[in-house]
Amino acid sequence: MNRLEREYLTLSLTRLAEVLPKPKEELMRLFETEKDAASVEQIEDMVLCLFGFPVQSRMEQVILLVYDREKRIIADAGAYHTDAASFLEKTEIYDALSEESDWMYLEHYVLSNTMFPDLPYPFCETKQASGKTGEVLLYTNAYVSKEFRRRGIFKTILEAMRALRKEEGICTLYTVLSMDPDIACYGPDAVEEPYCYSFEQDEPVRLQNAEIARRTGLYPIRLEPDDPEAETDGTKLWFCVRKELCEITEDPAA
DSSP states (O other), rough: HHHHHHHHHHHHHHHHTTOSOOHHHHHHHHHHHHHHGGGEEEEEEEEEEEEEEEEEETEEEEEEEEEETTTOOEEEEEEEEEEEHHHHHHHHHHHHHHHHHHHHHHHHHHHHHHOOOTTTTHHHHHGGGOOOOEEEEEEEEEEEOGGSSSSSSSHHHHHTTTTTTOEEEEEEEEEEOOOOOOOOSGGGGSSSOOOOOHHHHHHHHHHHHHHHHHHHEEEEEEESSOOTTTSSSSGEEEEEEEEEEEEESSSSTT
């Protein structure tokens, strides 16, 4: 581990210490012994700090923090990563995602039904082998600070989040993310007032974000065709999916 990696991994784990499932000292030991568990890269005036750690059998959590020159977090992303067979077959993965939040349950539902429509849902209840191959990324969050938008950072995030995948050779990667309303969560965008869904305010932004998603190869899906009523939770309507073929080599520089 070089100086830049140690500096930004330590900084990231310290800032996230209260929400990480394991002590930062334990995670640093993991990153020191497993070289493919973390990556720190400088791109122009940004530093991308990416790391992952196991949270379930056959499933890991991946986190990406993007820093500016002043070491402010200007963008972030998080996802669960697993192989397609485990995603479909393992009851513990289905239960963990369902219990975390409605968003993650719906991501599991949306990806299963759009990418594997030939299988009953949830497939894990059949206790059978799916015969499916490939890898899955289920995003928990992805956000770019308003000051740094229009710089292609969202596309950079999507590309960087692939880096910790384990399969080698040609691989099918399935991606799903929830298009949550544009909620400022840190930095100069953050507000103290609790978020309340507003169709008039949130939907125009999500329509714009859906167009941005299309340009990165994601396919937006709206679960309900009608406009949500004011008292309903319209935050759980929009999702994006993508299926792509990727080539992974043992040596990232190869």
